[in-house]
Amino acid sequence: MILPVVLRPPREEDVSAMIELMNAASRAAFGTADTTEAELRRWLTSPDVEPERDIRLAEQDGRIVGYADVDPTGTEPVRNWCDICVHPSVEVETVAAVLVGWAEERSREGFLRVWAPSVAADLKRSYERLGFDLVRHSYRMQIDLGAEPDAPAWPEGIEVRTFSEGDERAVYEAHQETFEDSWEHVREPYEEWAHWLIERDDFDPTLWFLAHGGNDLAGILLSVPMESEPDAGYVQILGVRRGWRRRGLGVALLQQAFRAFHRRGFARVTLGVDATSLTGANRLYESAGMRVVRQFDFYEKAL
Incomplete structure (x- = not known):
C-alpha cells in the first residue's frame, strides 16, 4: 500500500531530517553525503527565500521523505527553478508527482524547471511522465x-x-x-x-x-x-x-x-x-x- 503524501512548510526542528533526506539521495546517486547544515541554513536564510512560501516537505506516516523549493527568476517569461529531492527508500514517482503539483501551483506562470543527477533514473522518469522536456545538462568537473x-x-x-x-x-x-x-x-x-x-x-x-x-x-x-x-x-x-x-x-x-x-x-x-x-x-x-x-x-x- 502506498501511504498518502502530506505537504507542509519546513520548521526549525526539521533541519536534521532535511539533511538526512538530501544526503540519502546524494548517497544513492554518487555515494557521498553532499549537504551540510551550514549549506542548508545558508539557503533557508537567503534574502530572496521565504520558507513558508517557497519550500515544502513531503511526509508519509510522519516521516519526511521529500523536499521541493521554487526560486523564480526575474525574467520574462519567468523561469521557476525547482529543486526536488525524494528519499530513495520510497516510491519516487508518487512523491515527486505531489511535489511537482505544489511547485506548479506556487509558480503559476512561465516555465517550471527541475533537475536531477543523470544517474537518478526514477526521478528523471517521473519528470518525463509529468510532461517535462529535457533541455540541458551541466557537469561537475x-x-x-x-x-x-x-x-x-x-x-x-x-x-x-x-x-x-x-x-x-x-x-x-x-x-x-x-x-x-x-x-x-x-x-x-x-x-x-x-x-x-x-x-x-x-x-x-x-x-x-x-x-x-x-x-x-x-x-x-x-x-x-x-x-x-x-x-x-x-x-x-x-x-x-x-x-x-x-x-x-x-x-x-x-x-x-x-x-x-x-x-x-x-x-x-x-x-x-x-x-x-x-x-x-x-x-x-x-x-x-x-x-x-x-x-x-x-x-x-x-x-
Whole structure:
C-alpha cells in the first residue's frame, strides 16, 4: 500500500531530517553525503527565500521523505527553478508527482524547471511522465592534485593579488559582467551575492584571486574549501572580462587556485559548469586538466 503524501512548510526542528533526506539521495546517486547544515541554513536564510512560501516537505506516516523549493527568476517569461529531492527508500514517482503539483501551483506562470543527477533514473522518469522536456545538462568537473600544479603563465600586463576589504563591489560587478554571456544570466542583487559568497563562516579572502590589467579588474577566481568534502577545494566563480579573453588568463587563474589548494594539502579541486557553455568554459577547464565526474540533467515544462 502506498501511504498518502502530506505537504507542509519546513520548521526549525526539521533541519536534521532535511539533511538526512538530501544526503540519502546524494548517497544513492554518487555515494557521498553532499549537504551540510551550514549549506542548508545558508539557503533557508537567503534574502530572496521565504520558507513558508517557497519550500515544502513531503511526509508519509510522519516521516519526511521529500523536499521541493521554487526560486523564480526575474525574467520574462519567468523561469521557476525547482529543486526536488525524494528519499530513495520510497516510491519516487508518487512523491515527486505531489511535489511537482505544489511547485506548479506556487509558480503559476512561465516555465517550471527541475533537475536531477543523470544517474537518478526514477526521478528523471517521473519528470518525463509529468510532461517535462529535457533541455540541458551541466557537469561537475574535477582535477586531482598529485604533484605540485604548473605555475600560472600570466598574460603580459597582468598583476594578481588576493581579495582585500573594500574590493566587494568591484568583484561583484566583475562577476555580473563576466557572466552576461552565460545561459540565461540574470543579474543577482548585491545582498544575495554577498550572502552566498562573503557572509559565510568559511569565507577565505586568500582564496579569492583578482587579476588586474592596469587599472582594470580583468578577471576573478573565487574559491573556498568544499564544505561536504574536507579534502577538496571548490571554485565558486571564474570570470574573465571580454577584452581579456583568449589570452590564457582563465587557465592561469585556475592554476593559481590549484597551487593554493595543493599547498594547503587538499587532494582535489572541483567546480560546476554548463555542459554547452556559450563561452566554452568546459573546454577551458579540460585544457587545465579537469575532467567530468558528474552530470546533471535539466528539464522544463511550460505552465
